[in-house]
Amino acid sequence: MSKTLQAIRGMNDILPEQTPVWRYLENTFAQLLDGYGYKEIRLPILEFTELFARGIGEGTDVVDKEMYTFLDRNEESLTLRPEGTAGCVRAVLEHGLTGGGQVQKLWYAGPMFRYEKPQKGRYRQFHQIGVEVFNQPGPDIDAELIVLTWRLWKKLGLADSVTLQLNSLGSSEARATYRDALVAYLRERFDQLDEDSQRRLTTNPLRILDSKNAQTQSLLADAPTLHDYLDEESRAHFEGLKARLDAVGIRYEINQKLVRGLDYYGRTVFEWVTDKLGAQGTVCAGGRYDGLVSQFGGKPTPGVGFAMGVERLVLLLETLELVPAELNSPAHAYLCAFGEPAELAALALAERLRDALPGLRLLVNAGGGSFKSQFKKADKSGASYALILGDDELANRVVGCKPLRTDGEQQNIAWNALAEHLAACMQA
Incomplete structure (x- = not known):
């Protein structure tokens, strides 16, 4: 396996x-x-x-x-x-x-x-x-x-x-002088240092200063201080x-x-x-x-x-719960289209809406599906509105606009007024 x-x-x-x-x-x-x-x-x-x-x-x-x-x-x-x-x-x-x-x-x-x-x-x-x-x-x-x-x-x-x-x-010279003083101090207390600090004493002794070992820190209380050098x-x-x-x-x-x-x-x-x-x-x-x-x-x-x-x-x-809530904002709208003519029109309509409303978060249904299945996808997406485009809407050049998060009624909006309508919805 x-x-x-x-x-x-x-x-x-x-x-x-x-x-x-x-x-x-x-x-x-x-x-x-x-x-x-x-x-x-x-x-x-x-x-x-x-x-x-x-x-x-x-x-x-x-x-x-x-x-x-x-x-x-x-x-x-x-x-x-x-x-x-x-x-x-x-x-x-x-x-x-x-x-x-x-x-x-x-x-x-x-x-x-x-x-x-x-x-x-x-x-x-x-x-x-x-x-x-x-x-x-x-x-x-x-x-x-x-x-x-x-x-x-x-x-x-x-x-x-x-x-x-x-x-x-x-300076590097001052630091070298301090390093010598620190090493001399710690060598006299070598057996009291933790194992990691003992190793650092010969490789990088200044790092002993930020040791997390409590006993080593207590030893450092009386050690020479850097600012004296x-x-x-x-x-x-x-x-x-x-x-x-x-x-x-x-x-x-x-x-x-x-x-x-x-x-x-x-x-x-x-x-x-x-x-x-x-x-x-x-x-x-x-x-x-x-x-x-x-x-x-x-x-x-x-x-x-x-x-x-x-x-x-x-x-x-x-x-600290300081992540702005709007970072995870869902889509403003989910566009459902039923039938190939409506799907072609929906694609073109979606791009016109994106041109008119640069801040619009718009999902367009892909993969077809029945009215019920597409509406279920729209709801699951978290979008605030479902936009509906089928044969009747296509013939009348309107789009159904159904609120998904409130109890509002579906409205039919003319294509040339849809961008303005969505802009108002986005600000609500």
Whole structure:
């Protein structure tokens, strides 16, 4: 007996009843970014593995444990993208988009892939909307990115359900000095660390700061703090960012343990978090990566960006019952036609109605059927009105219009008056 075909674990179908809220979220964000002058870039799903190894960093969980990597027929190592920033940097370098100090404000959307344990809000194929800005070194652009996400939360009704956490990782030199101090502190307490933190101590010790292990967190209470090691330039940058957020009225929390999971970050890092989704609390995260372009062989180029998880935002909207009711609105009308002459006329009539009423949601019966069967389909569709076209209506150039959700009587409407009649029905 053959095995039933099904989707790969952690890679989910997005069914027709689910897609309206996805489109609503994506469209709302695209319109918002248009208003801020950001332009869309579309990136490959597959990249050479080296891109992520160099960009994200050897020793990170993403590179070491989570990437989908394989050899193609040319024996070249390829990887399904686990995040979007590295690919975007590669694209702007490859096409010279940042040459001569050109400012680029870009955004992208699409699936990412990580081999993780699937759970609610965390999947192996997940979707992100990301924003990247190049050749803007100051705290003003960091603030703009945070402000536009804040505006998105307001548009979606989420402003009271998310909290902004901020940190500065400082320069690479300051961070290296702090790393040495942290490692020295933790080595003296190595046996008290959880197993994962013991491993990270030699590969990526800053990630120990956001360990979920309670005993490790208690050890960190007396550990050196990152801001004690910040260089003056990074400190001034961070103060400039906070001043701009204060000017707009955006509340934030300073979280010195916020380090992000990717090696390329420096200076500003931030997360928008919620307590409405259990363990999966981060809905948007990002920061500054001024050294990444040069790390890929380009000239030193300031960079900053963020990514937000579409699945988690959809889940948050659904959990808080903030999905607009009109997203799942049924058809306005269902057009029933009886007999081939009526079917031909119905097809032409439907297209004239769509021309006249761009917002009209009109279903046209397909497959023929008796009056009873077509009327049953019309009712099942959820449409507000059934439009009826048979031999008598055809001869008199009228259409029967029968309310399906109220007790109103059927009316015969002349063809040339039908669009106006339906327009009034749509507004009722």
